[in-house]
Amino acid sequence: MRYLKKISYIVLFIFIFSSCYNKAPIERTSIISGVGHDLKSNKKLSSTFEFTVFKGQNIIDKMIVTTEGTSIFDMYNKRLLITKRKHLPGTIRLLLISENRAKYGISDIIDAFLRDQERNLNTTVAVSKQSTENILKMNPKDSNTMSEEIEDLIKSSFEANFTQNDVTIKDLFNMYYQEGRHIMIPYVEKFKDTIKLGGIAVFKDDKMIFVIPEEEAKYVNILRNxxxxxxxxxxxxxxxxxxxxxxxxxxxxxxxxxxxxxxxxxxxxxxxxxxxxxxxxxxxxxxxxxxxxxxxxxxxxxxxxxxxxxxxxxxxxxxxxxxxxxxxxxxxxxxxxxxxxxxxxxxxxxxxxxxxxxxxxxx
Missing domain, CATH: 3.30.300.210 (Nutrient germinant receptor protein C, domain 3)
Known part of the structure; x- marks a missing residue:
């Protein structure tokens, strides 16, 4: 009994004094809610990060950071040099890809999510008509961030227009790697001062080739889903x-x-x-x-x-x-x-x- 009692004290000591070891305080952390990928005119890659930051006293603010680089993790590293905050992994709600970037190719984006274990595979993915930087900088109407707003828009659409529900990164993997399938994901665009679903983005291999317009998407969805x-x-x-x-x-x-x-x-x-x-x-x-x-x-x-x-x-x-x-x-x-x-x-x-x-x- 005395031996078991000593063991319990040791375990309790380790639990108390090591549970918060090397953990950043909440004021120095950031939660990435969404990432957008764009293509600049000179064929240089661009990423826009939308994240919330905690400022103490229950104050939460939204920040947007855009970086350019030659690869996804080149831009990720540059983002870390700007925000000065610790990144919490697995929090991304939305992966948004601009139409220009989608036509250029997204094999690198797919590979990054496939290999990086910190990436959330339940992230909603969509293509945007406008640049992702412009869309993520918009002021959300019903949510804290535009990423949440677009994710909610896509998921609530399952109740109408026979919309597809295979819209996560895991579904993207299946469409890309399974024989006889093609990537088809929601296509969003600006509508007045908010965002609407504008159709379906269609890919051949890893490149977007055309958009099924809104007025035909309902019937394609019936045939597909x-x-x-x-x-x-x-x-x-x-x-x-x-x-x-x-x-x-x-x-x-x-x-x-x-x-x-x-x-x-x-x-x-x-x-x-x-x-x-x-x-x-x-x-x-x-x-x-x-x-x-x-x-x-x-x-x-x-x-x-x-x-x-x-x-x-x-x-x-x-x-x-x-x-x-x-x-x-x-x-x-x-x-x-x-x-x-x-x-x-x-x-x-x-x-x-x-x-x-x-x-x-x-x-």
Whole structure:
């Protein structure tokens, strides 16, 4: 017992006197909430760091530091010479990449997050139309930093427009390294005095090649994502509207015949009617609901087929994350064949709307 008592005293002594050893006081620490990457006109790299600093007496301030250099860690070292504060690792909420930098290539950014164990793999990643320095210097409306504001914007968008939810660094790794996949991440831009989602940034390898515009992103998202949420609106020639809240489910079937690859995308949309400015809207019988399901299933199928044809024929690009299914069937050694022959493949889209609720109507 005496031996155990001595051991307990030693452990307690070590715990008390070593727990805060070599730790900087909070007034000398900084929390990086976001990092932006830009490209200067002379092809020199630029990084903007947005971080909060503690000034004592519960005062928290925001600071922005921009550095230039030849590599990510060259700019990181220069940042340390400016801020005079200890950096707390693993706190980055947002990785923002400007459009110019994305088109230049992001393989170095991917490699830095892959190798550096202090990097937070749950960091949200996005591409910005404007320079990241200009965006991070904006005054946030609802958060302490612009990084938090943009992260909240992207994550709250999951509830509408069937937006993708694979938006972290871990998801970026999967899209970059898995066979038959391409990087597709949110694209943000200035809107008045705040930020809005402006579409989807699309990459080939590590370079951004184009942006899917906002008005088409909803339909690309339906084709690309499973268990996505959003609203669909249909209007008739008389301007009467039919609006439904939806959750979509996606199934992919790949057929291979006579050296032709056929992708069959089947979308099942579970819906609740939110607005039905249609004739006899108070009499949504079972027969009427079935009629509406058939009518609008045809409309959304036609729209989705047009979108799939556009990106396959005009861009020869898989914006729907379906090539991986062909590679899974044909084998990894057929990856180049699958990608090179995507423009010659066929995509069949079939969508079905299933109305689960007609909504609340008080007579």
């Amino acid at each position: 499973d268990k996505a949420q959003g609203f669909l609106s249909f209007t008739s020639e008389t301007s009467k509207s039919f609006d439904i809240a939806c959750q979509s489910r996606r199934k992919i079937k790949v057929d291979y015949d006579d050296e032709n690859i056929v992708y069959n995308i089947n979308i099942l949309i579970y819906a609740s009617i939110k607005e039905a400015n249609i004739d006899n809207s108070l009499e949504l019988s079972k027969e009427k609901i079935t009629e509406l399901e058939e009518k609008y299933s045809k409309e959304i199928s036609k729209k989705l087929q047009e979108i799939s044809d556009k990106y396959k024929n005009n861009y020869q690009f898989d914006a729907f994350d379906i090539q991986k299914y062909a590679i899974a069937i044909l084998g990894k050694d057929k990856q180049k064949y699958v990608e090179d022959n995507f423009k010659n493949s066929k995509i069949n889209v079939q969508a079905k709307i299933k109305i689960l609720s007609s909504g609340r109507i008080i007579r």
